[in-house]
Amino acid sequence: MGLNCGIVGLPNVGKSTIFNALTSAKAASANYPFCTIDPNVGVVSVPDIRMDKIAEIISTEKIVPTIVEFVDIAGLVKGASKGEGLGNQFLGHIKNVNALLHVVRCFEKSDTIHVEGSVHPERDIDIINTELILADIETVDKRLNRSEKLAKTGDKKNLATIDVLKKVKNSLNNGVPVRLLCLTDEEKADIADLHLITSKPVLYVANIFDIEQDKKYIDTITGFSKKENSGFVVISGDIESEIAQMEPSERKAYYEEMGLQESGLEKLIRETYQLLGLITYFTAGPKEIRAWTILQGTKAPQAAGVIHSDFERGFIRAEIYNYNDLITLGSEQKIKEKGLLRLEGKDYVMKDGDIVHFRFNV
Numbered sequence: 001m002g003l004n005c006g007i008v009g010l011p012n013v014g015k016s017t018i019f020n021a022l023t024s025a026k027a028a029s030a031n032y033p034f035c036t037i038d039p040n041v042g043v044v045s046v047p048d049i050r051m052d053k054i055a056e057i058i059s060t061e062k063i064v065p066t067i068v069e070f071v072d073i074a075g076l077v078k079g080a081s082k083g084e085g086l087g088n089q090f091l092g093h094i095k096n097v098n099a100l101l102h103v104v105r106c107f108e109k110s111d112t113i114h115v116e117g118s119v120h121p122e123r124d125i126d127i128i129n130t131e132l133i134l135a136d137i138e139t140v141d142k143r144l145n146r147s148e149k150l151a152k153t154g155d156k157k158n159l160a161t162i163d164v165l166k167k168v169k170n171s172l173n174n175g176v177p178v179r180l181l182c183l184t185d186e187e188k189a190d191i192a193d194l195h196l197i198t199s200k201p202v203l204y205v206a207n208i209f210d211i212e213q214d215k216k217y218i219d220t221i222t223g224f225s226k227k228e229n230s231g232f233v234v235i236s237g238d239i240e241s242e243i244a245q246m247e248p249s250e251r252k253a254y255y256e257e258m259g260l261q262e263s264g265l266e267k268l269i270r271e272t273y274q275l276l277g278l279i280t281y282f283t284a285g286p287k288e289i290r291a292w293t294i295l296q297g298t299k300a301p302q303a304a305g306v307i308h309s310d311f312e313r314g315f316i317r318a319e320i321y322n323y324n325d326l327i328t329l330g331s332e333q334k335i336k337e338k339g340l341l342r343l344e345g346k347d348y349v350m351k352d353g354d355i356v357h358f359r360f361n362v
């Protein structure tokens with residue numbers, strides 16, 4: 001399961017700056033593969049210090065981190081959903097992403113034009129959310145028309161879907177994004193193939209220049225994201241893009257000097273993981289130490305399926321111990337001696353930091 005995020009926001013708010021910093025920062029380090037699929041799609045590996053720690057104990061040929069894909073689209077403007085600007089053409093590119101990063105301009109900087117003339121996070125968020133809602137209304141309307149036509153021909157199985165579509169449309173018309181609407185799993189499944197943009201979880205990204213000066217803007221967005229129960233992260237695209245140009249060793253020294261544990265970008269990736277309820281498990285051996293991404297609550301066979309469908313199909317059991325025990329005890333041998341290597345069956349719910357060896361037979 002790859003995690004992918006679409007970057008949305010008004011024009012000139014720093015989407016591409018953040019996207020470029022995200023993607024080029026990792027290109028500088030051999031351990032973190034980066035590739036460009038398309039100018040607007042970048043793949044970034046998820047920094048995870050635990051992999052290096054495991055490698056200190058289990059010698060291996062290579063370390064393979066798990067990845068996140070980012071899609072950078074052109075800025076949306078008022079009326080985008082009705083064909084204004086360029087942005088609406090790009091909305092299609094974010095249909096299939098798992099989450100949205102909504103970049104909000106919180107830096108003043110007079111030489112960068114603001115399409116609305118001033119820095120005003122609340123208004124800007126509202127413009128974008130409205131456009132996304134309008135785009136979803138259009139999608140729902142199209143499906144609703146088709147379903148109603150089918151129903152008239154006596155197609156009964158569409159009737160339930162029509163009810164869900166009407167409920168969703170009503171909510172959208174009231175300005176409520178689908179992510180805030182309470183839908184049953186069945187209702188969600190009924191409209192899943194519409195890939196509604198406002199059904200995706202959102203992480204608001206306050207793009208600041210100066211933490212003191214821009215505090216009032218940060219407060220606004222904090223309040224907004226709390227109200228919505230969305231994620232929130234503060235970042236400076238400007239600084240991050242400078243850091244991205246540094247050599248890895250230089251970068252490390254810079255963070256230490258600034259008293260930072262991690263870069264804004266690492267924080268952003270970590271927050272996205274949290275927002276989406278994603279966790280990581282590892283496989284570790286002489287050939288490679290590798291991180292794998294799964295949803296919280298995933299059971300062992302499905303987790304194995306992320307590696308290969310055969311692993312899931314022929315799942316027998318999982319041999320598991322936890323990362324923390326490895327670090328505390330210092331070797332796999334000691335883990336075995338202490339009885340901390342467990343055999344788990346098909347009902348085992350995976351935990352973050354599990355180090356696993358799957359037994360399977362196909």
Ligand SMILES: Nc1ncnc2c1ncn2[C@@H]1O[C@H](COP(=O)(O)OP(=O)(O)OP(=O)(O)O)[C@@H](O)[C@H]1O
Binds near residue numbers: 013014015107207209
């Ligand atoms: N945190 C920041 N502080 C100051 N300037 C910034 C910051 N982030 C970005 N900028 C500047 O803002 C300008 C616009 O940035 P960028 O091109 O990334 O915007 P964008 O959202 O991708 O715009 P578009 O929608 O047109 O593609 C650039 O000149 C960039 O250097």
Ligand SMILES: [Mg+2]
Binds near residue numbers: 074075
């Ligand atoms: Mg851009």
